[in-house]
Each structure stands twice: as structure tokens, then as C-alpha cells.
Amino acid sequence: EKLFLKGDKCFTPRCAFEKRRNPPGDISRRRRRPTDYAVHLREKQKAKYIYGVMEGQFRRYMTDAFNTPGVTGMNLLRTLERRLDNVVFQLGFADSRKQARQSVLHGHFRVDGVKTDVPSYQVKPGQAISWKPSIKTTDFYAGRIEGVPKRPVPAWLTLDSGDMVGTVVSLPADQDLQAIVDSRLIVEFYSR
Structure with a gap:
């Protein structure tokens, strides 16, 4: 799975x-x-x-x-779903949740303009997640701009792809939870 x-x-x-097709390990063994x-x-x-x-x-x-x-x-x-590292991943700012967690830990993101380097931070409706201004000159940021339109953004988030700012519109509804x-x-x- x-x-x-x-x-x-x-x-x-x-x-x-x-x-x-088989689980890792001995091929002849069957799963119980x-x-x-x-x-x-x-x-x-x-x-x-x-x-x-x-x-x-x-x-x-x-x-x-x-x-x-x-x-x-x-x-x-x-x-x-409301963890900051997951929101960064859902907005397409990172390829995986691990990469999003590391980017948050390194202080690449601002929540309402305030540096937030805690991946478990719980975002609230109305908060804006943006990149740190100094990171916008790096190759990493340039690569992220190209990768943003790959995945659709959930309905409880909005993304301004021009400014690369995501906003939490509401709490995730039951149908929004994957x-x-x-x-x-x-x-x-x-x-x-």
C-alpha cells in the first residue's frame, strides 16, 4: 500500500x-x-x-x-492536516512532507509575516503562509515556482501563485480530508 x-x-x-507485487523478503513466503x-x-x-x-x-x-x-x-x-509542514506540502511548496518539514525547520516560511520554524504549528483560518524574502533569490525557490502547479490545492486553502502566498480559508471539512x-x-x- x-x-x-x-x-x-x-x-x-x-x-x-x-x-x-510481492512484499519485500523471501519470495516463497506467503502473507498470513x-x-x-x-x-x-x-x-x-x-x-x-x-x-x-x-x-x-x-x-x-x-x-x-x-x-x-x-x-x-x-x-x-x-x-x-492543519500542521504547518503539511500545509506547506499541500500548497505545493515542497515535493514531500519530509521536505516541507525540513524547509519549515530551516525557517523558510512566515505565518502572517512572523518567522515560524515549528513544523507542528497549527494553522488557523485567515492565516497567510509565505516564503521568507531572502529565500526568493535562491535556486531552490526558482525550482519551487515551476513545481507549484503540479498538484491541486485543497478547497480549504488558496494559493496566489504569483506571490507564492497560501492562505488558510477555513478548517478542513469532512469531505476535504483525504x-x-x-x-x-x-x-x-x-x-x-
Whole structure:
């Protein structure tokens, strides 16, 4: 199952999951039917790897999702989607979430004009994400301008591709949350 960890390569036929049918390891071994626990654990691990979150932080997000009114799984996905590194990736400013995280850590982005170098920063509606002015003269920035129109921007974000400024229009709605992971299985894992 694809996790889209390698940026644009996962959208091409060169993706490792497109090349081989079998899981890595001994070809003659067959996969056993996974237990319910294994299915739940795999879904939780998949979400952690996709968003680049460690276990302690993920558990805190889960606790907040349980305590927030509404559907717990949607609350969790909404929190993960609103992370600054994910928003930078969704706007097309980076090829992968890992690259977006590193760019945020290096201080390449401003939120409402203020340097923000915390990848887990939760963006709010009305905030603008822009590049640091001094980065606009680099080759990295020039490469990003060419790469921006590749992916569509989610409905809860807007992108001014001329100024390379993204704005958070609203919180992600249930239909805006991509079905990369099954949040129901994650909630069941933590409800044991």
C-alpha cells in the first residue's frame, strides 16, 4: 500500500509499489491473514509515517481528538492536516512532507509575516503562509515556482501563485480530508 513518502516519485510508474507485487523478503513466503490488532496497528503506524509524527505527539493529538466535540477520527485528521509542514506540502511548496518539514525547520516560511520554524504549528483560518524574502533569490525557490502547479490545492486553502502566498480559508471539512488513512481503525486502536 502506497504511503506517498517519496514525493513525486510515488505518482510515477517508478514507484517501488508499482514495480513489485510481492512484499519485500523471501519470495516463497506467503502473507498470513493479519489479526485485528495488526490491522489497527498498521493503520496507526501508516498515519504516523505519512505525517512524520512521533508516538508521544500522536497520542496527544488522539487525546485532544477524544476531548473535542464531534467525530473523533475526523478531529484527528483535521489536527494532522492543519500542521504547518503539511500545509506547506499541500500548497505545493515542497515535493514531500519530509521536505516541507525540513524547509519549515530551516525557517523558510512566515505565518502572517512572523518567522515560524515549528513544523507542528497549527494553522488557523485567515492565516497567510509565505516564503521568507531572502529565500526568493535562491535556486531552490526558482525550482519551487515551476513545481507549484503540479498538484491541486485543497478547497480549504488558496494559493496566489504569483506571490507564492497560501492562505488558510477555513478548517478542513469532512469531505476535504483525504482518505489516505482509515481514521476509524485508529480510533478503535486507542479505544482498547
